[in-house]
Amino acid sequence: MKFGARILKTGIAISLALFIAQLCKSPSPALAGISAIFAIQPSIYRSYLTILERAQGNVIGAVIAILFGLYIGNDFILIGVASIICVALLLKLKLENTIGLAVVTLVIIMDSPGNGFLETALIRFGTIMLGLVAAFIVNLIFIPPKYEVTLYQQIYTTNSEIMKWIKLNLRHAADFPLLKKDMNWMQNQMSQIRNQYDLFKEERSFRKKEMLAKSRKIAIYRQMILCSQKAIDLLKIQHRYENDYLLLAPLKQEQIRQQIDYLTDKHEQLLLTYIDKVAVDVDYVEDHLAQDPKELMDLFINELKLDDETRELDEYHLMRIIASIFAYQETVDYLEKLIHSFKLRHQEDNQIDISVTEE
Structure with missing residues (x-):
């Protein structure tokens, strides 16, 4: 686990909750x-959803605990029931996510002393709710997350690794055990990227202009992730059918290599x-395809026409190689359309201040 903002915010939230509880003269500030x-x-949005869920769970736990404490009893067997x-x-x-805290709330309230049970139970319930509010305040104010920056850097870093292995494999210079290990790393990275993308997508904007820009960026990042996944798929096919x-x-090997390069x-x-590290092409036309894939299709068809009984090449495997290149090209072409449209048509909000390396 990497030391990050969430760990730091947890510590700040605990300290703030304890401070507020002591300020309110709560007899059990540790509960907060x-x-x-x-x-x-x-994320702030997830924190908002969490406080709503946890509040519902806590209310349910508190109500059950108070009803048991007032009318049935609060010995250890009844606490379990x-x-x-x-x-x-x-x-x-x-409300599965609230079970942990709700049961803690129930146990703490039912463990209240018999004299003044209701008053003690309400104070403890209020102290627990105070901790939820403190955590939300910390999420809202301290160390605002940079979802887009982290997302882009993860995509760029992973993509650079994928490109390196594709080019090495094309030139028969790949170390197979190391490649296999790195492919597992790539898939793990893709899972992290998708989680980060979800956080970025959940982040809320309040101005209409910001919402429009955000929706365009979401579409671009979704396509970036798809492109990286198609590149990994190409690498796997390339490795499997080398x-x-x-x-x-x-000559045909060179033709495929040039297309992939x-x-x-x-x-x-x-x-x-x-x-904005590379200038956008102002003459770009959205419906163009920069490189016609017809040559690769002709290569495949001509290979099928060859009447050679001694040939060892499996036509199905060649079809898989060509198809993976087409799938990759299709996603890259669409990414090109999205980025050029964003850069040329929406110049007011297309300035992206991101570095390619982690800060």
Whole structure:
């Protein structure tokens, strides 16, 4: 685990919750600190949803605890029975994420002394809710997250690694054990990128102009992720059918290599164009395709027409190689359309201040 903003915010939230609880002269300020631990989230929007969910769960737990404490009893067996009822009700209401804190609330309230049970229970419930509010305040104010910056840097770093292996594999210079290890790393990175994309997409804008720009950026980042995934798929196919690729005539190998080199270079250039590291092409026409894939299709058809019984090349494998190149080209071409449209048509909000490396 990497030390980051969420860990720091958890510590700040606990301290703030304890401070506010002591300021309110709560007899059990530690309850506010415990509550704050459950409520810290990686984004403001998720924090807002969490405080609503946790509040509902806490109210349910508190109500069950108070009803048991006032009318049935609060010995250890009854606390267990009340906990079962509480969990079952939360599952029925689809509030699974609140079970932990709700049961903690129930146990703490039912463990209140017999004299002045209701007053003590309400004070403890209020202290726990205080911790949720403190965590929300910390999420709202301290260390505002930079979702877009992190998302772009993760995409660029992962994409650079993918491009490196594709080019090495094309030139038969790849170390297979290391490539296999790196492909697992790439897939893990893609999972992290998708999680970061969800956080970026959930981030709310309040001005109409910002909302429009945000929706365009969401479409671009979604396509960036798809391009990277198609590049990984191409690398896997390339690696799996390398022997079939080597059985092609040298001229045909060169033709495939040139097409893939063109696509990887174009992909990297588009990522840099998005952050204004490469100038946008003002003469770009949206419906154009920069490189006609017809040559690759002709290569495949001509290979099928060859009447050579001694040929070892599997036509199905060649089809998989060509199809993966087409799929990659299609996603890169569409990314090009999105970025050029964003840069040329919406110049007021297309300035992206992002570095290609982590700060």
